[in-house]
Amino acid sequence: MTVKQNRGIVLKSRREIELLRAAGALVCGVLDQVGRTVAPGITTAELNTAAEEMIAAAGAIPLFKGVTNPQAKIPFPAALCTSVNDEVVHGIPSDRRLEAGDIVSVDCGVRLSGYCGDSARTFAVGEVSPGARHLMEVTKRALGLAIEEIRPGRMWSEVAGQIQQYVEGEKFSVVRDFVGHGIGREMHEEPKIPNYVDRRNLKSDFRLVEGMTLAIEPMVNMGKPEVNYAGKMRWTVATKDGEYAAHYEHSVAVTADGADILTDGRVPA
Ligand code: MG
Ligand code: MG
Numbered sequence: 001m002t003v004k005q006n007r008g009i010v011l012k013s014r015r016e017i018e019l020l021r022a023a024g025a026l027v028c029g030v031l032d033q034v035g036r037t038v039a040p041g042i043t044t045a046e047l048n049t050a051a052e053e054m055i056a057a058a059g060a061i062p063l064f065k066g067v068t069n070p071q072a073k074i075p076f077p078a079a080l081c082t083s084v085n086d087e088v089v090h091g092i093p094s095d096r097r098l099e100a101g102d103i104v105s106v107d108c109g110v111r112l113s114g115y116c117g118d119s120a121r122t123f124a125v126g127e128v129s130p131g132a133r134h135l136m137e138v139t140k141r142a143l144g145l146a147i148e149e150i151r152p153g154r155m156w157s158e159v160a161g162q163i164q165q166y167v168e169g170e171k172f173s174v175v176r177d178f179v180g181h182g183i184g185r186e187m188h189e190e191p192k193i194p195n196y197v198d199r200r201n202l203k204s205d206f207r208l209v210e211g212m213t214l215a216i217e218p219m220v221n222m223g224k225p226e227v228n229y230a231g232k233m234r235w236t237v238a239t240k241d242g243e244y245a246a247h248y249e250h251s252v253a254v255t256a257d258g259a260d261i262l263t264d265g266r267v268p269a
Helices: 014-035 046-056 128-147 158-167
Strands: 081-085 088-090 103-112 115-124 179-181 190-192 213-216 219-221 228-232 236-241 245-247 250-255 259-261
Touching: 014 046, 014 103, 014 190, 014 213, 014 250, 046 081, 046 088, 046 103, 081 236, 081 250, 088 103, 088 219, 088 245, 103 128, 103 213, 115 128, 115 245, 115 250, 128 158, 128 219, 128 250, 128 259, 158 190, 236 259
Parallel strands: none
Antiparallel strands: 081 088, 081 103, 088 236, 103 115, 179 190, 179 213, 213 250, 219 245, 228 236, 250 259
């Protein structure tokens, strides 16, 4: 049974959460495959082709392919978003060959048996600079911290404040223009899930409730938080100052006492 909460947030049953976990396990498998194959010389289009084959073989649908956006010149053409170095999110896979020292953020979403999974990781290509390594570690830890802080009854802003405080304490910045989201039968459901706190987003703050399923996705910039569109197709979001960015995402379910990660590779019981 699906219960509608205030603000349009749909709570999920145990059965639905297991269906979300099945989709999430596939996404995890795709990202694991990317992690095994990413290396200097490979193109982001090659990473995408392998991902599309894996998704099709599982009988799933890639969520990003065909998505339209008002500013974009074309529907999104791929199953993966591949965002390199100063690119934050929504990079289009291309013939660009990854080079040692690059970092590439790979985001994957699928729908399997009617339910969605969405997860992202940033990968190092060969040896990367200590600064880039630290950026990746802080972003991954920001996601882990958020998941540890989730519990029913808490306001999301308490968690978002912790993400922001941690990231800014490391002298990095949190992207404002893109946020996480509820996830379920649709990739993007209510609520919007910012990784920072300000007066405006406090107005749409929400209380964490058991049965909520959320895609938590901090995007962290090495320099300033501002981003803009780069590239001819107006999909790719890049840092304005040209500094590197990283992105980690898990889909999670709020449980009676915390959070259950749905995109960590565990399969439904
Ligand atoms: Mg994603
Ligand atoms: Mg997402």
